[in-house]
Amino acid sequence: MRWGKKKQPKPLIAGRDRSVPRTPAQPVFSYHSYRAKPSLYERETIRTDAPRKRLAYAYNKIPWVASWRQGVVYWVCLMVIVLCAAKVLIVVPQSRIVVTDNQADVDLPQAEYAQYANRALRSNLLNTMKPTLNTNGIARNMEQKYPELSSVVVEVPLIGNRPVVYVAAEKPVFVLETTSQRYTISPSGYVLSELTMSAPSTLVRLKESSNRQPKPGSRYFAGSTVTFAGTLAYELTKAQYKVEYLELPINAPYEIDVRLSGKPYLIRFNLQADVMQQSGGAIATLRQLGANEPKQYLDMRVLGRAYYK
Secondary structure, X not given: OOOOOOOOOOOOOOOOOOOOOXXXXXXXXXXXXXXXXXXXXXXXXXXXXXXXXXXXXXXXXXXXXXXXXXXXXXXXXXXXHHHHHHHHHEOOOOOEEEEOOOOOOOOOOHHHHHHHHHHHHHHOHHHHEOOOOOHHHHHHHHHXXXXXXXXXXXXXXXXXXXXXXXXXXXXXXXXXXXXXXXXXXXXXXXXXXXXXXXXXXXXXXXXXXXXXXXXXXXXXXXXXXXXXXXXXXXXXXXXXXXXXXXXXXXXXXXXXXXEEOOOOOEEEEEOOOOHHHHHHHHHHXXXXXXXXXXXXXXXXXXXXXXXXX
């Protein structure tokens, strides 16, 4: 390397390099380099159309929406569909109780049934929607809670939102006569309704003169007591003895008396003994006595023996 000697430039590559003219820099006019400033009207148009273009771009992502106006209509329709679907599917905890099996005259505590069903609906979030409503569980719990009901069915109408609870009470087997009023009794000993008119002729009267106040829907007798009384009435009626009424004396808690139609005497039975043996013994004794029937009572409370007067 020699001092004072200029460095030689590199040779140009043919087809790739261009020689740079050694002339003063001059302005280069190009389509991409020159941009005219927009006028005031154009700037206002750009400012007002920008949000609309962004909205149209968002709506254009939906294949069947071509403009922002159609997008607005689309979202409005979608919201209406969602609200209608919610209106149809939501369950309102305001149950309606319907008594079935031609038992409209049965005085059941329908308001209490409705309150229980409403509490069950509010207790679980899944019970607020029709697809997830546990109708079988609510019906099963109501049958366990209220034994006077023979069946419970919970349904929700397709259009409405209030659930309908169909309840059927047990068939009455006796007419309970107290000192003040008459009621129908179920086979399990529950009070079904208070009778305001004449009692059905097919039901046998069961008298009880204690100070207890019967209440529809509550248990008044033990199921075994009602079963015992029903068996007595059936066996005596089958033997051609018409039963006028049965009575549970207050001073004898384990005794039940039967009054036959047109007869002056009572037949006394023991609730803790075998009903078939006692009823069979009473029928055999009456047939054996014939015209010499008792004047006051026939006592069958001691098994294997019959006392009469």
